[in-house]
Amino acid sequence: MSTAVGTEARQGDVLVDVRNLKKYFPVSGGGIIARTVGYVKAVDGVSFQIRRGETMGLVGESGCGKTTMGKVLLRLQEPTEGQVYFEGKNIYDLNREEMRRLRREMQIIFQDPYASLNPRMTVGDIIGEPLEIHGVARGQAKTKKVHELLDVVGLASFHARRYPHEFSGGQRQRIGIARALALNPKLIVCDEPVSALDVSIQSQVLNLLEDLQKEFGLTYLFIAHGLSVVKHVSDRVGVMYLGKMMEISPANELYSNPLHPYTEALMSAIPIPDPTLKRERIVLEGDVPSPVNPPSGCRFHTRCRYQAQVGDICKEEEPPLVDVGNDHWVACHMRTK
Amino acid sequence: MAWRRFRANRRAMLGLYVLIVLVLASVFAPQLARHDRDLPDIRRAEQPPSREHWLGTDELGRDVYTRLLYGGRVSLTVGLVAVSIYMVIGVTLGAIAGYYGGAVDSVIMRITDVVMIVPFFPLALTMAAVLRPSVYNTMVVIGLLGWTGICRLVRGQFLTLRSREYVEAARAIGVPDGQIIFRHILPNAMAPVMVAATLGVGSAILSEAGLSFLGFGVQQPTPSWGNMLSAAISLKVLLLQPWIWLPPGLLIFVAILAVNLVGEGLREALDPRLQRGSACSRSGP
Numbered sequence: 001m002s003t004a005v006g007t008e009a010r011q012g013d014v015l016v017d018v019r020n021l022k023k024y025f026p027v028s029g030g031g032i033i034a035r036t037v038g039y040v041k042a043v044d045g046v047s048f049q050i051r052r053g054e055t056m057g058l059v060g061e062s063g064c065g066k067t068t069m070g071k072v073l074l075r076l077q078e079p080t081e082g083q084v085y086f087e088g089k090n091i092y093d094l095n096r097e098e099m100r101r102l103r104r105e106m107q108i109i110f111q112d113p114y115a116s117l118n119p120r121m122t123v124g125d126i127i128g129e130p131l132e133i134h135g136v137a138r139g140q141a142k143t144k145k146v147h148e149l150l151d152v153v154g155l156a157s158f159h160a161r162r163y164p165h166e167f168s169g170g171q172r173q174r175i176g177i178a179r180a181l182a183l184n185p186k187l188i189v190c191d192e193p194v195s196a197l198d199v200s201i202q203s204q205v206l207n208l209l210e211d212l213q214k215e216f217g218l219t220y221l222f223i224a225h226g227l228s229v230v231k232h233v234s235d236r237v238g239v240m241y242l243g244k245m246m247e248i249s250p251a252n253e254l255y256s257n258p259l260h261p262y263t264e265a266l267m268s269a270i271p272i273p274d275p276t277l278k279r280e281r282i283v284l285e286g287d288v289p290s291p292v293n294p295p296s297g298c299r300f301h302t303r304c305r306y307q308a309q310v311g312d313i314c315k316e317e318e319p320p321l322v323d324v325g326n327d328h329w330v331a332c333h334m335r336t337k
Numbered sequence: 338m339a340w341r342r343f344r345a346n347r348r349a350m351l352g353l354y355v356l357i358v359l360v361l362a363s364v365f366a367p368q369l370a371r372h373d374r375d376l377p378d379i380r381r382a383e384q385p386p387s388r389e390h391w392l393g394t395d396e397l398g399r400d401v402y403t404r405l406l407y408g409g410r411v412s413l414t415v416g417l418v419a420v421s422i423y424m425v426i427g428v429t430l431g432a433i434a435g436y437y438g439g440a441v442d443s444v445i446m447r448i449t450d451v452v453m454i455v456p457f458f459p460l461a462l463t464m465a466a467v468l469r470p471s472v473y474n475t476m477v478v479i480g481l482l483g484w485t486g487i488c489r490l491v492r493g494q495f496l497t498l499r500s501r502e503y504v505e506a507a508r509a510i511g512v513p514d515g516q517i518i519f520r521h522i523l524p525n526a527m528a529p530v531m532v533a534a535t536l537g538v539g540s541a542i543l544s545e546a547g548l549s550f551l552g553f554g555v556q557q558p559t560p561s562w563g564n565m566l567s568a569a570i571s572l573k574v575l576l577l578q579p580w581i582w583l584p585p586g587l588l589i590f591v592a593i594l595a596v597n598l599v600g601e602g603l604r605e606a607l608d609p610r611l612q613r614g615s616a617c618s619r620s621g622p
Contacts, residue, residue: 076508103511116502120524130510179506
């Protein structure tokens with residue numbers, strides 16, 4: 001959301017450093033005594049950095065591990081392996097109390113505004129709860145802060161007395177945003193914050209997020225399943241496939257010069273608002289392979305249209321994520337050979 | 338909203354009115370009674386209903402109508418208190434099992450299974466015999482043996498609710514576990530629990546009646562509907578003096594029916610997806 005120049009100026013300033021993060025979910029077999037028969041490798045060794053003040057986009061198909069990534073990054077779920085450094089501290093080393101204090105710094109906005117607000121609590125209680133839990137404000141001061149927050153997200157103070165079911169999807173998402181903002185966090189993970197909303201409401205919410213970023217100097221990890229939304233909000237974009245990072249690049253660079261064949265396919269799926277314009281549509285064959293048994297070598301080789309040209313190396317060796325210049329990283333044998 | 342749906346349900350309202358009458362009659366028993374509850378009067382023993390004794394007298398010459406009013410007090414209190422006891426146990430254990438899952442869940446659910454496997458009456462009779470039968474021990478025994486259903490119900494609710502996004506949001510904020518359980522999940526899990534508790538009052542009254550009938554519940558001279566009914570053990574009373582055992586038996590039947598009607602009404606009012614009349618009623622032990 002900030003300009004490319006601004007991002008470069010802050011390049012050295014890393015807020016979140018994710019190193020070799022893994023999250024496996026055990027799959028238990030049938031029978032009377034459940035035995036673990038394998039693991040769903042939702043996130044399988046992902047490393048990247050989020051710089052202070054930027055919006056880092058994260059895209060990929062359903063089931064590629066984006067959401068798990070976001071949750072493990074906030075330690076809502078424990079990782080199987082790896083570290084996340086937040087302002088230089090590994091958050092998985094923190095004890096319960098330290099972690100609770102750190103929650104002030106990192107928040108999350110959820111995908112489904114209908115599920116993310118407690119139906120039995122008033123909006124005032126929902127937004128006021130973080131203030132109370134962290135001892136920021138109580139009583140009158142809390143009410144005042146809640147009204148301020150409602151105002152910031154474009155709602156009125158009388159809304160505080162109402163219940164979530166009295167609001168529309170877009171309004172509910174604003175309530176969710178107000179709750180995330182209450183503690184003045186540094187990082188907000190936006191987990192597909194607009195995919196459950198009408199298109200006309202989507203842009204409103206995106207603009208709100210953008211304004212808030214400018215006003216409060218927020219850093220976003222913006223998770224989405226298509227490149228089109230991520231395109232105009234992100235400074236940098238990471239592309240995930242089956243729990244692995246395939247490509248990370250500044251947004252402009254990625255759109256003008258996608259290097260990974262999977263990114264190419266995703267790009268070609270962005271609709272262009274011009275019916276006369278024809279372009280080559282790359283259709284991916286088949287389904288996403290099972291994350292329990294990901295393909296050997298490069299995980300994308302089973303659906304890659306260049307695989308035949310490149311040869312057996314794709315099936316045998318896992319390509320590392322390599323810097324190819326311009327802050328552009330890609331994990332593909334074809335590009336790095 | 339739910340209240341409006343409840344009021345529209347005629348059977349449920351009928352149950353509610355009957356319950357209110359029974360509760361009022363028990364509360365104002367001293368005002369409504371016309372004789373001493375416990376004072377025997379052998380000269381007037383085994384009299385059929387008359388102007389003096391509306392429902393006649395029992396084998397010791399005590400007024401059946403008076404004892405029925407006081408017996409209602411005991412029976413309804415036992416029902417309520419026993420259910421309160423098992424609500425506390427069941428909700429707490431169920432919430433812990435469902436929220437934490439894993440090993441904690443397995444241990445609690447295996448304990449629940451064990452308690453469920455043991456048939457109610459043999460164990461209740463044994464416990465009552467060991468603890469000495471009394472009103473309080475009857476409540477405790479029913480309470481200690483009845484919590485398993487509520488526990489499973491609450492656990493199931495927690496299993497589904499704990500992965501809701503608003504619970505995750507609470508964790509992201511840093512809300513402590515206890516507060517997540519009681520403030521975020523429990524209020525959303527209460528509807529079916531309240532229904533089960535209401536129905537549970539009915540079955541607790543029945544359990545008390547059963548224990549008292551067998552002589553291991555409420556003891557003479559304290560009357561309860563159950564121990565008044567036990568007079569019918571004698572063949573002479575059963576055949577020739579129906580005024581002694583018919584009224585308490587009828588009241589047990591009416592009270593449980595009323596509680597069940599209210600419970601079903603609550604279930605339908607709180608869960609609009611349920612089609613009317615399709616809900617199957619839960620019977621007592």
